[in-house]
Structure formats: structure tokens, C-alpha cells
Amino acid sequence: MSVASWSEQADRLLAAHPHVDATPGDVEALLSACTVRRLPRGEVLCREDDPGTWLFILLEGTIRVSKRDVSGRERPVGTVEAPTLLGQMGIIDRARRTATCTADTDAVVAGLDQGSFQALVRQTSPRGAALRRLLLSSLTRQLVHGNHRMRSLLAARSGTPDAVAGGRAALRHTAGVLEGWTDDAGPDPAQASPSGKP
Amino acid sequence: MRTDPVDAARFYLEGLASLHLRKRVAAADIRAVLRASPPIEYAAGQCIFRQGEPADAALLVVHGELSVFVSGPDGDRVVGAVGSWDVVGETALFAPDHPRSASVRASRDSTCLVITRDMLAAGRSNGVVAALEYHLLHTMSHRIRVTNHGIHAAWRELERGARLVGDTP
Numbered sequence: 001m002s003v004a005s006w007s008e009q010a011d012r013l014l015a016a017h018p019h020v021d022a023t024p025g026d027v028e029a030l031l032s033a034c035t036v037r038r039l040p041r042g043e044v045l046c047r048e049d050d051p052g053t054w055l056f057i058l059l060e061g062t063i064r065v066s067k068r069d070v071s072g073r074e075r076p077v078g079t080v081e082a083p084t085l086l087g088q089m090g091i092i093d094r095a096r097r098t099a100t101c102t103a104d105t106d107a108v109v110a111g112l113d114q115g116s117f118q119a120l121v122r123q124t125s126p127r128g129a130a131l132r133r134l135l136l137s138s139l140t141r142q143l144v145h146g147n148h149r150m151r152s153l154l155a156a157r158s159g160t161p162d163a164v165a166g167g168r169a170a171l172r173h174t175a176g177v178l179e180g181w182t183d184d185a186g187p188d189p190a191q192a193s194p195s196g197k198p
Numbered sequence: 199m200r201t202d203p204v205d206a207a208r209f210y211l212e213g214l215a216s217l218h219l220r221k222r223v224a225a226a227d228i229r230a231v232l233r234a235s236p237p238i239e240y241a242a243g244q245c246i247f248r249q250g251e252p253a254d255a256a257l258l259v260v261h262g263e264l265s266v267f268v269s270g271p272d273g274d275r276v277v278g279a280v281g282s283w284d285v286v287g288e289t290a291l292f293a294p295d296h297p298r299s300a301s302v303r304a305s306r307d308s309t310c311l312v313i314t315r316d317m318l319a320a321g322r323s324n325g326v327v328a329a330l331e332y333h334l335l336h337t338m339s340h341r342i343r344v345t346n347h348g349i350h351a352a353w354r355e356l357e358r359g360a361r362l363v364g365d366t367p
Contacts, residue, residue: 017292019291019293019315020292021315021318024321026212026322027314069330089339089342092335092336093339093343121332121335122220123345124223124324124325124328125323126322126323129321129323129327132328132331132332133292133331135335136334136335136338137292138293139287139335139338139339139342140291140292140293140338141292141293143338143341143345144289144293144296146342146345146349147299147345150349153303191274
């Protein structure tokens, strides 16, 4: 697959994060500090419970995200499409991965390892500012969408068995939104119960 | 003895930058931030943000305590309290199209710094702005983890409920 130039990638990232105050040149400088990796369809980018030692910027393609449920079964959370950041929670908090990411199509990912990340994120430079602001924009999206879904879930709360079944899927998806594994708003949780009861 | 709010904010920003960037920042950087956003004092009981209003700035608490509450048909419900070093209203900086989801009131006499989008825009190479952004990253990450912890608890509760009613996913 062909890969767009750094300049085009920077423009796409800034278009996806319109409130980030950075120039395409700042983002290009950030991307040039990353290691680029091509993933064929089906290859795993990171696994749940692995240490979160990389920040990923998905430049091309689609990634499928899944999480184990409380009984250990692998469940789909959603898919994410380029351009987007992945793995930000793990690298900021030095925490373990909360989901498994697999290439759903051939994909291209730019990665920052823990050492480069820690140096850049503290840097007083336009490149450091671009990294912090892209991360803040991404976390804001997680928080706003996750809170929106939480409010809908609370409004839809019901003790019926049907609501229990629908609620599990809705909660799994909401956890994925909050953790930054998908920004797909998904179906309204108020409609998640098969009975359709609010 | 009453502390001058500008001195308190200067001391506070020096500490924040030293903690997060592991270095001292230039005095000019601190002056630029305090000139753009002088500390604001709120009296106990004063309402600072109102739920539903347009959101364009976040607050960093230098000292004091703020109460966060949500208004509904059953009246006001307090959902949290923030104190020194805490940030509130931070989603306004990167999602300005969303109105305030809660109201904020000073529960004690408090001093705060207002973080605006203009401050960030002017501070791409300012050490204090870098430290503020780093502080915001960890504040938001912590908030997401706390919320997510609640979701996982609810998820486990639903799984238990599903087993009780004999449902299989």
C-alpha cells in the first residue's frame, strides 16, 4: 500500500483534531521522530495486558479492537480508522494494555517508544506541544463521548433480563470508548436493551 | 497574613513546572502566563461555571476548594470537589462545542488560574504552558481511569445479573 507523505499525514491528523493549535510543520516534526511500521491484515499491533510501552499513531488502514470479558472470552469493542492515536492511556500512565488491537486491513502505524515519548512530552518546543495537544484532544474526545454514553446508560437502567443482556454490550462498548480504543459513538445505549425499554 | 494572589500563583507555577518538566522555567515564561491570565479570587458560595453554558476555559485551583454539581429535576446533586492542584472544566479546551456538563461553585474562598485556548495558542514554546498541558494530560487520564473503573464495576454487576437469570451471551 502506498503511504502518504509526512506533510499529508500531518494535514490529516490536524483535520481530525480541529481544536489542536499546532502547525502542519510541528506535526511533521513529531512524525519524523516516530518509527514507522507496516502491518499486514490480521497482524496483532498490541495485546491486552501487555505493558503499554508504545504510543501508536495509526496513519493508514483500520484496526479491530477486542477485550476479554469477565469470563475471559474475547469480545469485539469496535474498529478505529486512520488517522487516530492509539495506546495513549498505557503510555501516559505506564499501565498495561486494556485491549487487543489487530489490523483489520493492511495498515501503517507510526510509533513512539516510552523513552522517546517521555522526552518529547516534556519538551518546550512546538514539536512537544503538538504531541501534548494531540493527546489532550484525543483524551477529551474519550471523556466527552464516554460521559455521554454513561449518562445514556444510566437513563436506560432497568432490572429486566433483557436490559441486562443489552446493558452488557453497551458497557463493554462504553469502556472501549473511554479507554480510547474506539471513538465510534455506536448505538444509543438507551436502545441497547432488546426489549427496547428505556 | 494574607498572601498576594499573584505571588501565590507565581510560586505555584514554578512548582508545577519543576515537578512536571524536571527543570526550572524562565521567569519570562511565568510572567507571560500571569499577564495573559491573572489569578482570580472567588468568594465562598460564588458560582463560577453554570451547567449548560458555553464552555471556553478550564480552571486550575491554586488554593481553596470548589464544588462540582449537576442540576436535575430532583435538585442539585454534588458530584465532586476539587482542591489545590486540581483542574476543572478542562474538556472546554479541546471540545469547545460542548456546553458545560456541570456547575462549579467555590465552597471556600479560592484562587484560580483560568486556562484559555488563547493562552495555549500563544504558548507553543512557553515552559509554563508545557507544564500546564502535561498536568492536564495526567488529570484527564486519571479522570478517565476513575470513570472506567465505575463502568467495569457496573459491567461485572450485569454479568452476575445475567448468570442469575440464566442468560448466555
